[in-house]
Each structure stands twice: as C-alpha cells, then as structure tokens.
Amino acid sequence: MIQSEDPDGHRAILAPIQLTDKPHFDALFAALAQPISDYSFANTFIWGAPLKLYWARLHRHTCVFANGTGDLTLLMPPLPEPGAADADLRDCIRDCFDIMDAYNAKLGHRHASRIEYVSDELLEHISAAGGLNLTVAPFAGDYIYDMNKMINLDGGALKSKRHARGKFMRENPDHHAEPFDDAHIPACKALLNQWRDHGDAAHLGEINEEQTGSDVLRQRDTLACCAALDQWHALGLTGMSLFVGDQLIGFTLGEAISPTQASIVIEKTDHRYDGSAQFIFSEFCRRYWSTYPECNVGDDWGIPSLRFTKSSYRPTRLLSKHTVTLVQPAQVFVPAPVIPATNHAA
Incomplete structure (x- = not known):
C-alpha cells in the first residue's frame, strides 16, 4: 500500500x-x-x-x-x-x-x-x-492525424511522403514487416543506439524551447524506448519490425488510448534507408490501427526539427496541453518528501 x-x-x-x-x-x-x-x-x-x-x-x-x-x-x-x-x-x-x-x-x-x-x-x-x-501557460500539444490519410498518404499535401514510401519499396524489394517479437529486441536496441548517435551528430547544438539540448532529450528517449522494448508485452503494446532481407532497420510500438484514437508510442528507423520512416509509419497504421479514426503521434518536445517533421504530415488538429502553477499567498514550511532510490525497471 x-x-x-x-x-x-x-x-x-x-x-x-x-x-x-x-x-x-x-x-x-x-x-x-x-x-x-x-x-x-x-x-x-x-x-x-x-x-x-x-x-x-x-x-x-x-x-x-x-x-x-x-x-x-x-x-x-x-x-x-x-x-x-x-x-x-x-x-x-x-x-x-x-x-x-x-x-x-x-x-x-x-x-x-x-x-x-x-x-x-x-x-x-x-x-x-x-x-x-492558478496561472496557466500553453505547452506543446499532441499532433492528431486522419488515420486513413496516414495509411494511404493520398493528396497533394502528402505527395512527398507517398513518393518517399514508394522509393523505399522500389529500392528494397526484399523488405518485409513482421509483428514485433522478443527475438527482435537485441537488434532494436542496437538500432536505437545508432539512431541516438546519428541524431546527436546531425542536430549538434539544437535546443528546445526550454533550452534543453536535444541530445539530452534523445538520451531520455533512448532509456524510455529500452523500457518499452523490455516490457512491451506486459504493458499491452502492439509492435511491428521492419526488415530488409534479414537485417532489422526499423521498429515501432503503439497502443489504443480511446475507442477512436491510436497512439504511436515509439518509431525508430535506420536513416540510411531513405523512405523507411514513411513506410513503417504508414504500414503500421494500415496493419494494426485502420479501425481507429485518428492517429496520435504525441507532441514535438519543443524541438524545431521535430515540429517541422510532425507538421509535414498535415495534422487535422492539435490536442492542447498546459502547464499550471499555483499562486501561493504565503510560504508554509512542510518537510521535504522522502524519495527512495529504487530501480524503476522492476
């Protein structure tokens, strides 16, 4: 208790x-x-x-x-x-x-x-x-997409995404996607580290709106992804892995958060395979989430490059988020909380 x-x-x-x-x-x-x-x-x-x-x-x-x-x-x-x-x-x-x-x-x-x-x-x-x-300030909101549009990538606004997906399929005829499996975890973690290192090099010096380096945020994301990979089944996540031949080049995990909305919790791909990000996102939506009207891909962490990418998929709306503070009339001493040093990955 x-x-x-x-x-x-x-x-x-x-x-x-x-x-x-x-x-x-x-x-x-x-x-x-x-x-x-x-x-x-x-x-x-x-x-x-x-x-x-x-x-x-x-x-x-x-x-x-x-x-x-x-x-x-x-x-x-x-x-x-x-x-x-x-x-x-x-x-x-x-x-x-x-x-x-x-x-x-x-x-x-x-x-x-x-x-x-x-x-x-x-x-x-x-x-x-x-x-x-209370005082209320805006926070980065969730990007919401029409699920059918993410599956088909149709229309002029998504032309570049559709072409990138097609390019990946043409250049890698031996590609295939599989349901996520525990056997994929070691390769996923290797890809995750590669993704982090490449992002740190490609976005050197990038900071978000709160002046936090994107490298710091990527390291936190890497830890969160490892926890998701280790406990995906116990957490009730649905996953898919992308291969070219026998090499894993991408993985993604998601969940339903309401009867009408699926959330893409994690998506990582090998940057050396052009169009792999567009393919895995669209294919994951098609295979597992087509019955949900909306796709939620979370917020952009206040990072300009991530904001550009998520905006480029033409969200139908943003789900607002806020930060709330309480204006205290006077300071009252309360002893500080006891925070145990405990392993979170239990």
Whole structure:
C-alpha cells in the first residue's frame, strides 16, 4: 500500500511506478473522456527512469511526481479516484504544491513547482473545483492525424511522403514487416543506439524551447524506448519490425488510448534507408490501427526539427496541453518528501 505520509505524519513518501500498478492506473485513465498521449500506463511506466517518476495517493486522487530535471513537479494533474469530489481535488492540489515547494525550496527553485501535461479536460476539472489561484501557460500539444490519410498518404499535401514510401519499396524489394517479437529486441536496441548517435551528430547544438539540448532529450528517449522494448508485452503494446532481407532497420510500438484514437508510442528507423520512416509509419497504421479514426503521434518536445517533421504530415488538429502553477499567498514550511532510490525497471 502506498502511503502519502511517514509514521510521524509529516513527510510525504513517494513510491516508484511498478508493473503491478498497471490495473490501478488503467482504470483511472480509462475514465477520462479525452485522453492525450501522456495519459496511459505504458507511457507513464516507460518514462519512469528517465524522468524519475514517483506516485502517491492523496485525497482520493493519484498523483505522479517527476524529479528527472532536479526539481520536483507533477507530471500530470491529479487523477480522480472513485468518489473524489471538488473539495478533494482542491486539497490534493494544495498538498501537492506544498510537497513540491518544500523540495524545490531546498534547491532555491520554489518557483519550479508546477503541474505539467494538463489536458483541456483536466484543466476544466481543476477550474471547476474553484478556490485555487492558478496561472496557466500553453505547452506543446499532441499532433492528431486522419488515420486513413496516414495509411494511404493520398493528396497533394502528402505527395512527398507517398513518393518517399514508394522509393523505399522500389529500392528494397526484399523488405518485409513482421509483428514485433522478443527475438527482435537485441537488434532494436542496437538500432536505437545508432539512431541516438546519428541524431546527436546531425542536430549538434539544437535546443528546445526550454533550452534543453536535444541530445539530452534523445538520451531520455533512448532509456524510455529500452523500457518499452523490455516490457512491451506486459504493458499491452502492439509492435511491428521492419526488415530488409534479414537485417532489422526499423521498429515501432503503439497502443489504443480511446475507442477512436491510436497512439504511436515509439518509431525508430535506420536513416540510411531513405523512405523507411514513411513506410513503417504508414504500414503500421494500415496493419494494426485502420479501425481507429485518428492517429496520435504525441507532441514535438519543443524541438524545431521535430515540429517541422510532425507538421509535414498535415495534422487535422492539435490536442492542447498546459502547464499550471499555483499562486501561493504565503510560504508554509512542510518537510521535504522522502524519495527512495529504487530501480524503476522492476
């Protein structure tokens, strides 16, 4: 059982996210009417180590904290559990900010306390609860595509993608795609390291809107991808691998996050095979997600080159995300939370 306080009733105890927590999180995410790509257990679990994620239950809400950048934040808004009322949400948010402020104040970063990845739906819930003095800022949103267009790549706007896919198929007549299998994992990890090294060299010095180097973000992504590869089956992910002959040159993993939307969690290809990215994306959508009207490929991390790539597929809309901060009337001392040093990959 996860406790939010230690025996003396003062210090919050935050626990790492484990595979055994999946049923609890699945039920909470399933209750959301308009999920974003971040609102799934698989996505939360695989980022556990890179972002140093911990969770606790406070006032009938499940709260996921992130400590990956040194400060302590809420990765997402508190998720309501059955029976949660507006008063519970208000108390939960206040207590979460007390926990974050106590930790961040020790580092001189009390201003860093915030709730990230807030969807429109959960922002409305927070606003409706009332009694909180909040500031809201825009965050990079999820790119949403029409699934049929991603499968067919038809129309003038997607002409270059269609041609790239065709070029790959012509130049590699021995290409084939297979359902993802554990036997593919070593080759996938080798390709993943190659992808990281090539990206670091090709985008040397690139930073995102928060002044974080894209090399730092790629290293975190590499760790998250390894967790997904190791636990893909337990996480309920669907995957596909792309081969040319007997050489693996790409892999992708995804999941359904609503009855109408599939999320592409990971996609990596060998840059030396022109058109392989366009082919694997389109083929994955065709084979596994054709019954879902929409395809969600997540946000762009605030990286200009990634924004260009995702925009080039002509999204039908962006799912808004926000960052929320609480304006505290006065500083109240709360002992800092106890964050255990625990292996997230359990």
